[in-house]
Amino acid sequence: MSKLDDIVSLCKRRGFIFPGSDVYGGMAGTWDFGPLGVMLKNNLVNTWWSHWVDQRDDMFGIDAAIIMNPTTWEASGHTATFADPLIECNECHSRFRADKLVDGYSESITTEEFKAINPACPNCGKTNWGSIRKFNMMFSTHVGAVLPEDESGSESDKELARRSIAYLRPETAQGIFTNYKNVVDTIYPSVPFGLCQFGKSFRNEISPRDYILRDRECSQFEIEYFVHPNTWAENFETIRKEYLDFLTNKLGLKAENIHELEVPEEDRAFYSKRTIDIMYNYPNGEEELMGIAYRTDYDLSNVAKASGKNMEYRDKNTGETFVPHVIEPSMGLERAILAILSEAYYEDEMDGETRVVLKLPENLAPYKFCVSPLLKNKPELVEKAKAVYAKLKAKYTFVTWDDSGNIGKRYRKQDEIGTPKCVVIDFDTLEDDTVTVRDRDTAEQVRVKIAEL
Ligand SMILES: [Zn+2]
Numbered sequence: 001m002s003k004l005d006d007i008v009s010l011c012k013r014r015g016f017i018f019p020g021s022d023v024y025g026g027m028a029g030t031w032d033f034g035p036l037g038v039m040l041k042n043n044l045v046n047t048w049w050s051h052w053v054d055q056r057d058d059m060f061g062i063d064a065a066i067i068m069n070p071t072t073w074e075a076s077g078h079t080a081t082f083a084d085p086l087i088e089c090n091e092c093h094s095r096f097r098a099d100k101l102v103d104g105y106s107e108s109i110t111t112e113e114f115k116a117i118n119p120a121c122p123n124c125g126k127t128n129w130g131s132i133r134k135f136n137m138m139f140s141t142h143v144g145a146v147l148p149e150d151e152s153g154s155e156s157d158k159e160l161a162r163r164s165i166a167y168l169r170p171e172t173a174q175g176i177f178t179n180y181k182n183v184v185d186t187i188y189p190s191v192p193f194g195l196c197q198f199g200k201s202f203r204n205e206i207s208p209r210d211y212i213l214r215d216r217e218c219s220q221f222e223i224e225y226f227v228h229p230n231t232w233a234e235n236f237e238t239i240r241k242e243y244l245d246f247l248t249n250k251l252g253l254k255a256e257n258i259h260e261l262e263v264p265e266e267d268r269a270f271y272s273k274r275t276i277d278i279m280y281n282y283p284n285g286e287e288e289l290m291g292i293a294y295r296t297d298y299d300l301s302n303v304a305k306a307s308g309k310n311m312e313y314r315d316k317n318t319g320e321t322f323v324p325h326v327i328e329p330s331m332g333l334e335r336a337i338l339a340i341l342s343e344a345y346y347e348d349e350m351d352g353e354t355r356v357v358l359k360l361p362e363n364l365a366p367y368k369f370c371v372s373p374l375l376k377n378k379p380e381l382v383e384k385a386k387a388v389y390a391k392l393k394a395k396y397t398f399v400t401w402d403d404s405g406n407i408g409k410r411y412r413k414q415d416e417i418g419t420p421k422c423v424v425i426d427f428d429t430l431e432d433d434t435v436t437v438r439d440r441d442t443a444e445q446v447r448v449k450i451a452e453l
Helices: 003-013 034-055 070-075 113-119 148-152 154-163 174-177 180-187 229-250 298-307 332-344 378-397 407-417 427-432
Strands: 017-019 031-033 059-061 083-088 095-097 133-136 140-142 164-170 193-202 216-229 258-262 274-282 285-294 325-333 345-350 353-358 369-375 400-401 421-425 434-439 446-451
Touching: 003 017, 003 034, 003 332, 003 345, 003 353, 031 034, 034 059, 034 193, 034 216, 034 229, 034 332, 059 325, 070 298, 140 154, 148 154, 154 164, 164 180, 174 193, 174 216, 180 353, 216 229, 229 274, 229 285, 274 332, 285 332, 298 325, 325 332, 332 345, 353 407, 369 378, 369 407, 378 400, 378 421, 378 427, 407 421, 427 434
Parallel strands: 059 193, 369 400, 369 421
Antiparallel strands: 017 031, 083 095, 083 133, 140 164, 193 216, 216 325, 258 274, 274 285, 285 325, 345 353, 421 434, 434 446
16 A cells, blocks of 8 residues: 555544545545544644734735626636646547646647547547547536526526526635725725635546545635735745745644745746745655745736726825735645645554554644543543543643543554544552653653643
């Protein structure tokens, strides 16, 4: 088994991540967070929000609706260009993303380029391909009272059906740009300032794969940092350094597993003067963890054009008016979770057995403490342990109780879910009010007074 297989197996076994709709045979490209996964996810979201919003004076939160006015996606270019190259096998009619069947090509691959290589169909093995078509990845839906028969009905019914089409947002960023003016007009932030959003976005991937790295429904952490056009370069550098610090210090990712990729001009969006992909060394190879892009005034100018509203910012001190430029750091939650799990997953040797341990940073670990009585058939130990549990639960909230199996088995289970400390109540506790505290990473045990926990 590869390390990724080990992580997938641990995540299912311990209730971190389940395949979506598992009981009905699954739903491609969807994953569900189980009880432990939700705790890890919430800890990550809270860590991010606290770091980027609550602890700063220049960042503010936004939580926009998932279904937005379709003009949003016309203005942003998603309706026209948010597409992947789709190719269909003429023999078995399986559909694939063309650039993923050949090495070294991007989404802009042409039918001629594809057919020059002519790879075998992964499904039937034949090499009889159709032409590449652009497949728009936005999920569409109808909003309001539209019946299926409207689409084949009279012209006015068809028009009703057409005008009711809306999309699940393919990115969270547009929910920030569309709220920029409302924020400026209500809380009067001084440039530079950032608007931060965490939430779901949806992409109808042609072939979802790589576990939670490329799923159809995912969550994004996005910041749009609005700056004066003359200061974009230094603001970009500041945000870049701050984000790298965040990845290493708050998410526990090792610097040696993070690699910055300056995206060359020919691969950048036409409006961007600088983009960095921050790559992480995942178990199956290097993959994008997040990106930082300088997007000029491209988005706000598009909103201004499509809405007819003025997006200019007026400097309170100098009176200068300008459309702010934007630095956008954007990170996927699932990509971050897999990086955190990959970094934390270790197998080592303990008491002659292989031990699996998640060395999660304390701020991300689902439980901070596990409390248990040494023996569960001694009422006086159980009673004392319950009192210690109640005390820690009141203080730290994320505390779990375990009196199953023997103490060794309990340690192994807590190691696997990343609990930093196990607290054990034994007969000495009844005498001197001390407990054993065992450390997850070193397995070292120390005696500590209950009052000092
Ligand atoms: Zn085929």
